[in-house]
Amino acid sequence: MSNNAVDSIPAGNRRTSALRQSLIEFWYYFSESKTAVIGLAFLVGIILMALTADVIAPHDPAVQYRECLEQPPTWGAEKCNFAFGTDYAGRDMLSRIIYGTRLSLVAGGMVVILCLSIGIVFGVVAGYFRGWVDIAIMRIMDTILSVPGLLMALVLVAILGPGLLNAMIAISITYLPHFVRLTRSSYITESTKEYVIASKVAGAGKFRIMFITILPNCMAPLIVQATLSFSTAILDTAALGFLGMGAQPPAPEWGTLIAENRDLMLSAPWTVTFPGLAILLAVLAINLMGDGLRDALDPKMKRS
Amino acid sequence: MFAFILNRIALLVPIFFGVTLVSFGFIRMLPGDPVVALAGERDMTPERHAEMMAKLGLDKPAWQQYLDYVWNLLHGDFGTSVLTNRPILDEFMELFPATIELGVTAMMLAVVIGVPIGIFAAVKRGTFYDQGIMGLSLVGYSMPIFWWGLLLIILFSGIWGLTPISGRISFLYDVPTVTGFLLIDTLLSGEEGAFASAMHHMILPTIVLGTIPLAIIARQTRSAMLEVLSEDYVRTARAKGLSPLRVYGLHALRNAMITVITVIGLQVGTLMAGAILTETIFSWPGIGKWIIFSVFSRDYYAVQGGLVLIAMIIMAVNLIVDVLYGLINPRILHTSS
Amino acid sequence: MSLLEIRNLSVEFQTVSGSFRAVDGVDLDIKETDLLSIVGESGSGKSVSMLALMGLLPWTANVTADKMEFAGLDLRTISNRARRKIIGKDISMIFQEPMSSLNPCFTVGFQIGESLKQHLGLGGAARKKRSIELLDLVGIPAPAERLKAFPHQLSGGMSQRVMIAMAIACNPKLLIADEPSTALDVTIQAQIIDLLVDLQNEKGMALVLITHDMGVVAETAKQVIVMYAGQQVEQQEVDSLFAKPRHPYTHALLNALPERSLHLDRLPTIEGVVPGAGDRPPGCLFAPRCEFVQDDCSQNIPGLQATELGAFRCFHPIDYTGQG
Ligand SMILES: Nc1ncnc2c1ncn2[C@@H]1O[C@H](COP(=O)(O)OP(=O)(O)O)[C@@H](O)[C@H]1O
Numbered sequence: 001m002s003n004n005a006v007d008s009i010p011a012g013n014r015r016t017s018a019l020r021q022s023l024i025e026f027w028y029y030f031s032e033s034k035t036a037v038i039g040l041a042f043l044v045g046i047i048l049m050a051l052t053a054d055v056i057a058p059h060d061p062a063v064q065y066r067e068c069l070e071q072p073p074t075w076g077a078e079k080c081n082f083a084f085g086t087d088y089a090g091r092d093m094l095s096r097i098i099y100g101t102r103l104s105l106v107a108g109g110m111v112v113i114l115c116l117s118i119g120i121v122f123g124v125v126a127g128y129f130r131g132w133v134d135i136a137i138m139r140i141m142d143t144i145l146s147v148p149g150l151l152m153a154l155v156l157v158a159i160l161g162p163g164l165l166n167a168m169i170a171i172s173i174t175y176l177p178h179f180v181r182l183t184r185s186s187y188i189t190e191s192t193k194e195y196v197i198a199s200k201v202a203g204a205g206k207f208r209i210m211f212i213t214i215l216p217n218c219m220a221p222l223i224v225q226a227t228l229s230f231s232t233a234i235l236d237t238a239a240l241g242f243l244g245m246g247a248q249p250p251a252p253e254w255g256t257l258i259a260e261n262r263d264l265m266l267s268a269p270w271t272v273t274f275p276g277l278a279i280l281l282a283v284l285a286i287n288l289m290g291d292g293l294r295d296a297l298d299p300k301m302k303r304s
Numbered sequence: 305m306f307a308f309i310l311n312r313i314a315l316l317v318p319i320f321f322g323v324t325l326v327s328f329g330f331i332r333m334l335p336g337d338p339v340v341a342l343a344g345e346r347d348m349t350p351e352r353h354a355e356m357m358a359k360l361g362l363d364k365p366a367w368q369q370y371l372d373y374v375w376n377l378l379h380g381d382f383g384t385s386v387l388t389n390r391p392i393l394d395e396f397m398e399l400f401p402a403t404i405e406l407g408v409t410a411m412m413l414a415v416v417i418g419v420p421i422g423i424f425a426a427v428k429r430g431t432f433y434d435q436g437i438m439g440l441s442l443v444g445y446s447m448p449i450f451w452w453g454l455l456l457i458i459l460f461s462g463i464w465g466l467t468p469i470s471g472r473i474s475f476l477y478d479v480p481t482v483t484g485f486l487l488i489d490t491l492l493s494g495e496e497g498a499f500a501s502a503m504h505h506m507i508l509p510t511i512v513l514g515t516i517p518l519a520i521i522a523r524q525t526r527s528a529m530l531e532v533l534s535e536d537y538v539r540t541a542r543a544k545g546l547s548p549l550r551v552y553g554l555h556a557l558r559n560a561m562i563t564v565i566t567v568i569g570l571q572v573g574t575l576m577a578g579a580i581l582t583e584t585i586f587s588w589p590g591i592g593k594w595i596i597f598s599v600f601s602r603d604y605y606a607v608q609g610g611l612v613l614i615a616m617i618i619m620a621v622n623l624i625v626d627v628l629y630g631l632i633n634p635r636i637l638h639t640s641s
Numbered sequence: 642m643s644l645l646e647i648r649n650l651s652v653e654f655q656t657v658s659g660s661f662r663a664v665d666g667v668d669l670d671i672k673e674t675d676l677l678s679i680v681g682e683s684g685s686g687k688s689v690s691m692l693a694l695m696g697l698l699p700w701t702a703n704v705t706a707d708k709m710e711f712a713g714l715d716l717r718t719i720s721n722r723a724r725r726k727i728i729g730k731d732i733s734m735i736f737q738e739p740m741s742s743l744n745p746c747f748t749v750g751f752q753i754g755e756s757l758k759q760h761l762g763l764g765g766a767a768r769k770k771r772s773i774e775l776l777d778l779v780g781i782p783a784p785a786e787r788l789k790a791f792p793h794q795l796s797g798g799m800s801q802r803v804m805i806a807m808a809i810a811c812n813p814k815l816l817i818a819d820e821p822s823t824a825l826d827v828t829i830q831a832q833i834i835d836l837l838v839d840l841q842n843e844k845g846m847a848l849v850l851i852t853h854d855m856g857v858v859a860e861t862a863k864q865v866i867v868m869y870a871g872q873q874v875e876q877q878e879v880d881s882l883f884a885k886p887r888h889p890y891t892h893a894l895l896n897a898l899p900e901r902s903l904h905l906d907r908l909p910t911i912e913g914v915v916p917g918a919g920d921r922p923p924g925c926l927f928a929p930r931c932e933f934v935q936d937d938c939s940q941n942i943p944g945l946q947a948t949e950l951g952a953f954r955c956f957h958p959i960d961y962t963g964q965g
């Protein structure tokens with residue numbers, strides 16, 4: 001085709017510099033919110049904790065110290081020295097919580113990845129083909145949405161059987177409609193814009209238009225949705241664990257920790273308090289970050 | 305208006321069939337032999353097995369089973385509990401008032417606190433109050449409510465001994481069931497102290513169930529108000545010399561409510577999901593606890609029936625919200641009639 | 642005695658990029674039955690200065706003035722409660738966008754009646770009667786039925802008439818009309834302006850007519866204030882202003898009138914835009930766009946110079962002495 005100056009720059013270079021430019025701009029807006037940066041820093045801390053659990057955890061999360069059953073945290077303990085106390089079987093709460101970070105992050109991450117990949121494909125397909133394909137996909141999504149998420153997840157786990165992996169799959173299915181709807185609507189908005197028509201005129205193929213021309217421009221709301229889903233997925237995984245339908249003991253998943261120590265909640269409240277605090281802080285950090293992301297990425301909210 | 309409602313109902317029809325397909329599929333996708341899974345009997349003789357197959361209708365082709373299923377649903381037959389041998393609908397209706405009672409008080413708490421503080425935060429935008437309210441509501445929104453419930457029990461029941469740990473009413477009272485709503489029944493019974501006891505038992509569950517809707521409503525009210533406050537008609541109202549109460553509480557709020565009503569309506573799903581956890585924690589004899597119990601005792605017909613009933617209730621509430629939305633928003637009301 | 646007297650009114654907005662002076666040293670004098678016109682391009686601070694007077698600016702605005710008195714009341718120190726007694730009653734204002742200035746959730750009757758109840762304490766029946774009178778007065782056909790209409794059922798012109806009815810409901814002493822016809826169809830514009838002028842004569846109130854249309858000024862106003870980038874650049878009586886504008890900006894605005902450029906192939910325009918928050922030039926704010934600019938213009942800020950006919954803010958005003 002044409003061979004003007006711009007075309008002679010390698011395509012890769014052009015793209016990376018544009019990407020860097022937008023990343024710098026993004027960081028400028030994102031870092032304007034102190035709380036968002038705090039949330040991000042906290043999340044990074046949690047991720048590091050999960051990665052280095054083997055090193056930083058003071059004890060093996062599965063070892064039962066028989067002589068130290070239900071010991072209170074260090075400051076109230078008489079004989080044993082465990083920072084967050086021990087559970088009904090004499091296991092170190094702190095170590096279990098640190099290892100639990102891995103399960104929660106993996107669960108949240110898996111849900112987001114599943115939802116993004118499947119949701120984007122369905123959303124783009126619905127937005128591209130419209131007609132009955134669109135109607136069929138969207139009616140299925142409406143159906144999933146018409147049942148409360150946790151109930152739907154419970155029913156799905158009843159079919160699949162309890163366990164962390166099945167809980168993740170079930171939760172992903174209940175979140176899927178949000179991703180499909182979002183992708184579809186921003187896809188449809190984008191697809192009427194001029195650059196798409198230009199690309200069609202230039203003879204781009206179906207898949208190129210769907211996934212390379214249009215999709216990158218729909219990413220901003222999806223990223224925000226993904227962040228928010230990450231935090232709710234951690235919450236729902238813990239809820240299913242608490243109900244006995246998620247991760248199964250002795251896995252130190254946070255919700256499961258609360259469930260297995262529930263009978264001790266009045267006699268040994270630390271066994272219930274600390275895991276819940278861990279959930280709350282993790283979810284809060286991600287939500288703080290999500291709020292900042294939304295403000296930085298959403299042009300409608302920008303500079304208001 | 306009538307056309308508007310009909311239109312909304314028409315939109316619900318495919319979802320109804322979708323939900324029935326899901327609940328129908330649920331039973332068929334259960335792992336293992338469906339007869340064993342459903343009847344809960346082990347070591348059946350082949351004759352007994354065939355008999356059960358016929359009784360459960362499993363010997364017919366799938367499409368016919370589905371049509372029968374929907375037909376029965378439309379006639380109010382939601383199946384029979386394997387555990388108690390009673391119609392699912394009866395069990396559901398018996399327990400549902402407890403859930404409604406809790407859901408309504410939780411929602412009232414969420415609206416009565418959430419809407420005013422959302423307005424307040426919007427009016428005081430950017431100030432310490434705004435940041436404080438928004439910070440707290442983000443904490444509420446991030447709350448694992450099953451833990452929150454346990455924490456409140458530890459503090460209020462365990463340490464301070466202020467509230468009961470579980471149940472709907474003290475065992476000292478034996479209130480005859482009239483409406484199923486204990487707050488009403490205790491008043492009707494005239495028994496002294498019964499109403500107070502029922503109220504007392506509701507405090508913690510209401511707070512726990514109301515927390516997330518409260519946080520969401522406060523946040524959404526704030527953002528809806530912020531949007532409305534920058535509108536020209538709010539300036540007009542102020543230019544008339546109206547009091548702030550009238551400007552914010554009438555002119556701005558009335559418009560913001562259009563969004564807030566929708567948000568409140570969407571919380572019904574959140575409430576049902578929350579009820580599962582809240583009722584489990586407080587041993588509250590409602591639908592949430594029943595569903596969990598049914599899942600664990602493999603009473604799959606009960607789970608299936610509960611799923612469909614809850615979905616239908618949510619659809620009904622959304623329909624009502626849509627209609628309210630039309631009533632409160634004159635643009636919709638007048639363009640459709 | 643003046644009804645409204647303002648000296649050195651300034652408004653500064655706090656923005657993310659620092660503070661921005663949207664109104665800078667405005668003086669105003671309005672007597673009982675005056676018709677004053679304020680003209681200037683959009684962004685020149687016309688609305689903001691009037692909103693400052695009404696106390697309707699957001700909290701990011703900082704209003705200062707040496708004097709701001711309405712009918713003997715000091716508007717700078719007045720309490721919010723006392724201000725609400727005047728606003729909507731003795732001073733009222735109508736806005737540029739009639740369609741969005743009416744609350745979509747309430748009927749026309751409710752919105753007019755609200756003012757009557759607030760300031761005059763009229764009961765239901767009296768409010769209804771008066772509202773019908775008002776709608777009739779502003780030329781709305783079938784006023785009794787219109788009371789039940791919602792704003793989205795009205796056209797732009799009708800909405801503006803309702804706004805006017807609302808504004809004059811309590812017989813104000815001063816009516817501020819902020820570009821009342823700008824957002825309307827050309828055919829409706831003249832009707833609205835005529836209505837306002839008729840009402841002013843009938844009711845004997847003072848009227849401030851904000852516009853960016855010199856044509857409207859020529860047909861209606863007696864006194865004219867020209868604003869540019871937050872400053873008053875010229876003030877004169879309408880006839881002398883049109884005959885002998887002193888400030889180059891006024892001159893350029895008048896030259897841009899179609900009826901003055903019949904002999905030209907194309908309408909003259911003023912290059913560039915009104916400086917905003919970030920790009921205020923040093924010295925005279927109009928210097929970068931001025932066709933008579935000289936070296937000293939961008940060094941010092943010109944003050945407002947009084948003349949026998951009015952005032953202007955320019956180092957090198959257009960001189961008519963040679964022409965006689
Ligand atoms: N709330 C506000 N915050 C910051 N700047 C504002 C605000 N309102 C108006 N401005 C600025 O003040 C200047 C004057 O605006 P305005 O009075 O509306 O002009 P006009 O002469 O068109 O009525 C403009 O540059 C505008 O951007």
Ligand SMILES: [Mg+2]
Pocket residue numbers: 684687688689737819820
């Ligand atoms: Mg203006």
